[in-house]
Amino acid sequence: MTQNTRTLTSANSSTEFIMNTNEPFDIDGPSISPPTTDPTPEPFEVKFASRVERLPPYMFGRINNSLYQKRRDGDDVIDLGMGNPSDPPDPVVVQKLIDAAKDEGNHGYSKSNGIVNLRREVASKYHRKYGVRVDPDAEIISCLGSKEGFSHMCLALMGPGDTAMIPSPYFPVHMYGVILASGNVVALDVADPDKFLSNVAYTCENLTPSPKILIVNYPHNPSSAVIEPSFFVEVVRLAKKYGFLVIHDFAYADVAFDGYQPPSFLSAPGAKDVGVEFTTMSKGYNMAGWRVGFCAGNAEMIRGLGTIKGYYDYGMFQAIQIAAIVALRETEATVEKQSMIYQGRRDVLVRGLRRLGWTVDPPKAGMFVWAKVPEPFCNEMSTMDFAMRLLEEGNVAVSPGSGFGAAGEGFLRMSLVENEHRLRQAVRQIGKCLNQSAATSAS
Incomplete structure (x- = not known):
């Protein structure tokens, strides 16, 4: 029987209703009488997309809820949980933002890839600091923070059946940015760089289809693992051998201690052939809430990210971009000073924990x-329960390692965002809390 297709246009609009039927349709026929009573309503249900259903419960929700309640009750909680910089940006950057915000020409939509002078300044920093030449027109794009850029890059590159290799323990977006793009994940232990590279090769040789992407993150969050430049040389070699793309999350490029200089992935020969690198002004520049990040590297990957961003956003506020230019151009000394501040805080916290007997x-x-x-x-309770004890009995909030995957179980992540005085106080409160717990257990 031939299928009939009918198109009806409503009288008061241009809306078209498409009907597929095998029976003749008589528009002049008698109407159907409406029911005299409404059916019993069913409970209304909102069904999320499968990509959302794949997400686990938020691991830090329990701690955040307790932290919020304790502060509402007046408790002075020292928060070492989130890596949220507490120091201000350089005053010259804030002043430039004020001046740019007063310019009426900066309040319209901005291009989603960033204004050209900002991209040129990023290229200048890459050449000055890493000896890498990057084309500001084709090989750099600005992002609303590196987290947004990374997530949209996953959307540009991944789909059902694609697999990404990620470091383990993992920063949550490295796992769930892939999952939200409908991809699959293989998590590889990040502690030993040589073992990590060996596992990359093994995975590529034994997984079918072969992984499409390798995600790396050095200096690593949460474990703070670091690598030397030769690591990225081998990453490029493996990428060309096995045909995967590389995304390097370089969020902590500007925060390093004791003379160590974190290497850029793009400094490895051939890196731009196989991948990109995300950087941010959130950490070293203390501009976390400004949401200024960048992606640099392979032109085709940059183009794909730009395509996605073109559908999702209109770019960051232009006054912020202008202030970011000044930050990149004029505040290198401030960034170096901020690293020294973090180094001093690191020393205070590490010494204090060691005095308590921690490794x-x-x-x-x-x-x-x-x-x-x-x-x-570590043998008596989970990392989550231990973190909750420190919060509830010691008024110190930390991130349980289990929030970064199974490989993080048994560890805590403590941020260096509080000043040295507050960190010393945190150590004292942790020691008092654990001594009380030990005394209670002994009795």
Whole structure:
């Protein structure tokens, strides 16, 4: 039987209703009488997309809720949980923002890839600091923070059946940015760089289809693991051998200690052939709430990210971009000073925890101390329960390692955003809390 297709246009609009039927349709036929009573209503249900259903419960929700309640009750909680910079940007940057915001010409929509002078300033920093030449027109794009850029890059590159290799323990967006793009994840232990590279090769040789993307993050969040430039040389070699793309999250490029200089992925020969690197002004420049990030590297990957962003946003406020130019151009000394501030805080926290008997390695870069939960607590309770005890009984908030995947179990991440006085106080409160717990257990 031939299928009939009918198009009806409503009398008062241009809306078209498409009907597929195998029976003749008589528009002049008698109407159907409406029911005299409404059916019993069913409970209304909102069904999320499958990509949302794949997300687990938010691991830090329990801690955040308790932290909020304690502060509402008047408790002075020292928050070492989130890596949210507490220091202000350089005053010259704030003043430039004020001046630019007063210019009426800066209040319209901005191009989603960033104004050209900002992209040129990013290219200048890459050449000045890393000896890398990057084309500001084709190989750099600005993002609303590196987290937004990374998530949209996943949307540009990944789909059902695609797999990404990520470091483990993982920063949540490295896992769930892939999942929200309908991709699959293989998590590889990040602690030993050589073992990590060996696992990359093994995965590529034994997984079918072969992974499409390798995500790396050095200095690493949460563990603060670092690498030397030769690591990225091998990453490029493996990428060309096995045909995967590389995304490097370089969020902590500007926060390093004891003379260590975090290497840029793009400084490895051939890196722009296979991947990109995300940087941000949130950390070293203390501009977290400004949401200024960049992606640099492979022109085709940049173009794909630009395509996605063109549908999702109109770019950041132009006054912020102008202020960011001044930050990149004029505040290198301030960024270096901020690293020294974080180094001093690191030393205070590491020394204090060691005095309590904790096993802690001082990080060479980043904003966090990755500390092993001490005996006997590591054998008596989960990392989440230990973190909750520190919060509820010691008024110190930390991030449980389990929030970064199974490989983080047994560790805590402590941020360096509080000043040295507050960090010393945090150590005292942790020690008092654990001593009370030990006394209670003994009795």
